[in-house]
Amino acid sequence: MNAIIKNTLSAATILGIFSLLGLGLTSLTFHKTEAKIQENERQALLANLKAVIPESLYDNDIVNDTLEVTDLNQDSTKPAVIYRARKKDNPVAAVMTVVTPFGYSGNITLLVAIKTDGTLTGVRAIAHRETPGLGDKIEIERSDWILAFDGKSLAMPKTQEWAVKRDDGYFDQFTGATITPRAVVGAVKNALLYFKHNQSLIFSTTESTPEGGN
Missing domain, CATH: 1.20.5 (Single alpha-helices involved in coiled-coils or other helix-helix interfaces)
Known part of the structure; x- marks a missing residue:
């Protein structure tokens, strides 16, 4: 035993x-x-x-110099991250994660980079479910359409011209697809307006949530 x-x-x-x-x-x-x-x-x-945004424009750790806001994205309460670029501690640009729910197949997530003078340094689509061969032309790998935003601002084209040509605006739509580019143009315009009204708070040294501006 x-x-x-x-x-x-x-x-x-x-x-x-x-x-x-x-x-x-x-x-x-x-x-x-x-x-x-x-x-x-x-x-x-x-x-x-x-x-x-070119690395030459900033010298801070942009990945960790962030701000979360809840009133940037259209029809969404999910916080959006803003990456703040600075050079010698001076504000240079803000890179916003912008989500628009108005894509043909749902949400489209963009990175929108805006300099302190209100001009865009670049826009990229980083997530979407748009139709292959049509709506996916918002991807830089599929088309150079997204590059049309480079250097643009609310002054050029004018605010009222921030729309696709089918809606009497400045930007081209895709052949056979208007909903996707319309959603992207609207989201970028919304980001520019938000930046215009909240720039001082965005670059605050302490994290805070800008209110309004849409």
Whole structure:
């Protein structure tokens, strides 16, 4: 009987040790994988930021100089992140994550970079579900249409001309697809208006949430 008990205890001890080792290895693998995923996400974000604002314009850690606001995105209460670019502590530009719900197939997420003088340095579509071959022309890999925003502002074209040509505006639509470019133009215009009315609060040294401006 004692031998049976000893064998049972030994088996239980060995099983416990292997269980602990397994948990330890699983935890270690999880943490390593999580760190890798976070680093990959950071690099992807940096690549997107570099696409809309040249690195030469700023010298701060733009990824960590951020502000969250709840009144930027159209028809959404989800906080939007604004990345603030500075040079020698002076404000240079703001890169806004803008979501418009008015795409043909739902939400379109954009990065919109605006300099302190109100001009755009770049716009990129970073997430959408628009129709391949039509609405996906908002992607820089599919078309250069998105580059039409470079250097534009509320002064050029005039505020009332911030629309697609089918709506008597300045910007081209796509052949066979108007809803997608209309949504993007509207979202970029909304971002410019928001920036115009909230610039001083956006570049506040402490995090705060600008109110109004839409």
